[in-house]
Amino acid sequence: MIVYEATKGEFCDSVLVGSITDEIYDVYKEKIGRSAKSQIRSWENSMEYMYKVLNDTEIPQDCGVAIEFTIPTTSKRIDFILTGLNQFHDDSVVIIELKQWDSAQKVDGKDGVVRTYLGGGIRETTHPSYQVWSYASLIKNFNQTVEEDEIGLFPCAYLHNYDFTSDDPLKDEIYRPYYDKAPLYGKRDVLKLREFIKKYVKYGDNSDILYRIDNGKIRPSKKLQDTLSSMLDGNREFIMIDEQKIAYELAVKMARESYLDDRKRVLIVEGGPGTGKSVVAINLLVDLMADDMVSVYVTKNSAPRNVFYEKLRGGRHSLCYLKNLFKGSGSFTQSKSNEFDAIVADEAHRLNEKSGLFSNLGENQVKEIINASKFCVFFIDKHQRISLKDYGSIEAIREFAGYFDAEVEQIKLESQFRCNGSDGYLSWLNDVLEIEETANFDGFDFDYDFRVVDSPVELKKLIFEKNANNNARLLAGYCWNWIKEGKNNSDVHDIVIDDFSMSWNLGNSDTWAIDEDSINEIGCIHTSQGLEFDYVGVIIGNDMRFDGEHIVTDFTQRAKTDQSLKGIKKRYKENPEEALQLADEIIKNTYRTLMTRGMKGCYVYCEDMMLQAYLKEKSDFSS
Structure with missing residues (x-):
């Protein structure tokens, strides 16, 4: 879905007469709902800068412009897209992530993560190049038209308030894998960004490519149970975006620290249906095992585990190995302290107090998981408590983390992948019910x-x-x-x-x-x-x-x-x-x-x- 669609000439005319923000807002309100004041301010600021970038006769007037393009199967939107033909008349799409940032800090020990001022404070977020590269990758993975029509996707990030220095943290070597794929441009780089655009957009397409992409056939979303075998073999089946990436990198860092210093650490990851909790959990499990950490994946509900076993049966992994990898939540009543380097507890809202068929074993599943692990992560959704026995809660996790003097971090997942990426459907359902x-x-x-x-x-x-x-x-x-x-x-x-x-x-x-x-x-x-x-x-x-x-x-x-x-x-x-x-x-x-x-x-x-x-x-x- 595209909120605003026009040619470059129409876009520039709208900016020139001062109507562009109103035009975007009117369509946004119709298609998505009321937007926040911060969103409107960002349009007001960023569109003026994009007008300045596009104000070049060599960028064709009839190339396509899209603003707020929804990425297939997610709730995420791309800020700005330009479409046209390159010098060989190949279809090209330039994807631009717009940022209001004026400063940022490097974050060591976490892949593709930086620190900047967001939402009223200094927070960790994905590097702009990682973000726009991951968005482009999702389009390529899920929009069948892009592959079949061989449409080229070329991502970049434009930080129009940012004055890059010679040793700027955003251009540190640790981020090179991402800014090599998706270049960074700052406030002094208008001419460089123009050249990047002109490299791929030499002739206009009258928004034809936008139409084909927006109306293209969408591939079915990958299902976790269908990709497990490949993931356990070390293949990247899912690209993590935004908070998923932040949660994943935080978990990896905490697990590695606990592995080295033997101090208990607990991470709470809160998220609703379809926010990718289980995808992050399985990716985490695979990578911690690759680091030679003794790790297990835990759910109280046996249905996911049984499906996982069946999907993995007959592969290169033995059934015994798999049974030890995927455990029930009552498996730790007799565990010694720090017996596992890491325990990944999915669907943590379903954890019980007692274990066993007759609820007569152990003391408390939350307490036992924290006791048995150096590092543990609980993926939880407070609105999925569906039994009187369901005990798992953020409060209980924090209480027992305190009992063990464990370091605690908490993060929330927002990005939506289930329900066709519709945050609106989930919010509507919460309201209706x-x-x-x-x-x-x-x-x-x-x-x-x-x-x-x-x-x-x-x-x-x-x-x-x-x-x-x-x-x-x-x-x-x-x-x-x-x-x-x-x-x-x-x-x-x-x-x-x-x-x-x-x-x-x-x-x-x-x-x-x-x-x-x-x-x-x-x-x-x-x-x-x-x-x-x-x-x-x-x-x-x-x-x-x-x-x-x-x-x-x-x-x-x-x-x-x-x-x-x-x-x-x-x-x-x-x-x-x-x-x-x-x-x-x-x-x-x-x-x-x-x-x-x-x-x-x-x-x-x-x-x-x-x-x-x-x-x-x-x-x-x-x-």
């Missing part, structure tokens, strides 16, 4: 396919149509009992709604998310959390309804076989208000998690017709 108020109460951009359908039969038909590559699944809230006699028989239908009936996922499959026959079964939160699909169809049961004013939840509508709310009736008798609040949080979090498993789309059917009408109204963005 009344989890938290957000600015997206009135909708989100249209890159994500969200629909409310009229029947479960229609929902099933949609998902079956989308399952061409075994990447669509039906999911449901836990409002139907698992029929004991049918746990291994998909002909026994647990879920019945009028003329619709299907079976829950079978008890004899540990890999429901990737099994070919799983399209004939309905998954639950426990078989889908931590995994991702292209499309999901979600049945919302009567445990969540709409009363005409608000979303209401009802734990009494949960199935008797549901273990996630086990003990809630006892709590309700002891403290009704607290019990209702807990149940409300868990039920809403469950549906939020189910409704964010789809990378391209989510289709919903509600048993409660008032909720059905409410979601239809809230998702009708044309009204």
